[in-house]
Amino acid sequence: MKNKESKENQENQENIENSKNNAEEHHESNIEDNEKSESVSEAEDALESLTRENVKLNDLLLRSKAENDNLQKRTLKQIQQAQLYSTEKLSSELLMIMDSLEAANNLSEDPNLKLESLIEGNSLLLKTTKEVFEKLGIEEIYPLNDDFDPESHQAMATKESEADENKVLEVMQKGYKLKSKLLRPALVIVSKKSK
Numbered sequence: 001m002k003n004k005e006s007k008e009n010q011e012n013q014e015n016i017e018n019s020k021n022n023a024e025e026h027h028e029s030n031i032e033d034n035e036k037s038e039s040v041s042e043a044e045d046a047l048e049s050l051t052r053e054n055v056k057l058n059d060l061l062l063r064s065k066a067e068n069d070n071l072q073k074r075t076l077k078q079i080q081q082a083q084l085y086s087t088e089k090l091s092s093e094l095l096m097i098m099d100s101l102e103a104a105n106n107l108s109e110d111p112n113l114k115l116e117s118l119i120e121g122n123s124l125l126l127k128t129t130k131e132v133f134e135k136l137g138i139e140e141i142y143p144l145n146d147d148f149d150p151e152s153h154q155a156m157a158t159k160e161s162e163a164d165e166n167k168v169l170e171v172m173q174k175g176y177k178l179k180s181k182l183l184r185p186a187l188v189i190v191s192k193k194s195k
Contacts, residue, residue, distance in 0.1 A: 089136070090136065093132040093135055093136060094132070096128055096132060097125070097128060097129055097132060100121075100124065100125040100128050100129075101125065103121070104118075104121045104122070104125060107121055133176075136178070137178055137179055138176055138177070138178050138183065139176065139177050139178075140174055140175075140176060141153075141174060141175030141176060141177060141185070141186045142171055142174050142175075142186065143168045143171060143175075143186055143188060144168055144170070144171050145163075145167060145168060145169075146167070146168050147166060147167060147168075148166040148167065148168055148188065148190045151182070152175055152177065152182055152185055152186065153168065153175065153185055153186050153187075153188045153190075154175075154185040154186070154187050154188065155188060155189070155190045156172055156187050156188065156189060157189045157190075158189070158190050158191070158192045159189050159190070159191060159192065160191075160192055160193070160194045161191035161192070161193075161194065162194065163191045164191065165191060165192055165193050166190055166191065166192075167190070167191040168186075168188045168189070168190060168191075169188075169189050169190065169191050170188065170189040171186055171187070171188055172187040172188065172189065173186065173187040174186055175187075
């Protein structure tokens with residue numbers, strides 16, 4: 001009987017040990033499940049936060065792109081309007097010259113044309129053209145007796161002279177500039193020292 005009791009005690013001890021082990025394993029399993037659950041919950045929260053941030057950034061990117069597109073369109077339209085305005089201004093000024101040329105042409109067909117009338121008409125046309133150039137901001141380059149400037153003069157020849165070297169002795173054709181932009185260099189003859 002002692003053997004039986006001892007066996008039963010031993011079995012009870014084993015059962016208690018097994019129960020403890022099972023309880024500990026169950027407790028550890030619950031802890032792991034809770035940790036996994038918390039970890040999954042944190043990951044879901046992080047994913048949701050990243051998704052919201054991504055949506056905000058995507059919206060910001062789309063707005064920036066639209067703003068950039070609008071800016072490009074506005075700039076292109078302003079450039080086109082500026083070109084149209086400058087062409088319109090030039091055209092209206094050229095009409096005055098065209099009117100003067102047509103009047104001179106009509107005058108030249110007159111059989112009673114006098115040389116004085118032709119000269120007067122030509123002078124008037126030249127004066128009108130100079131006025132148009134002045135309105136448009138076109139400046140004449142006539143560098144007679146100035147130092148040679150390769151930026152606005154084009155030397156067509158050199159000529160021995162008593163004058164200082166590299167002085168403009170003759171202007172073969174006037175040059176023109178529009179503000180700081182050279183439209184055409186002046187064609188000049190430049191001095192060089194006599195031998």
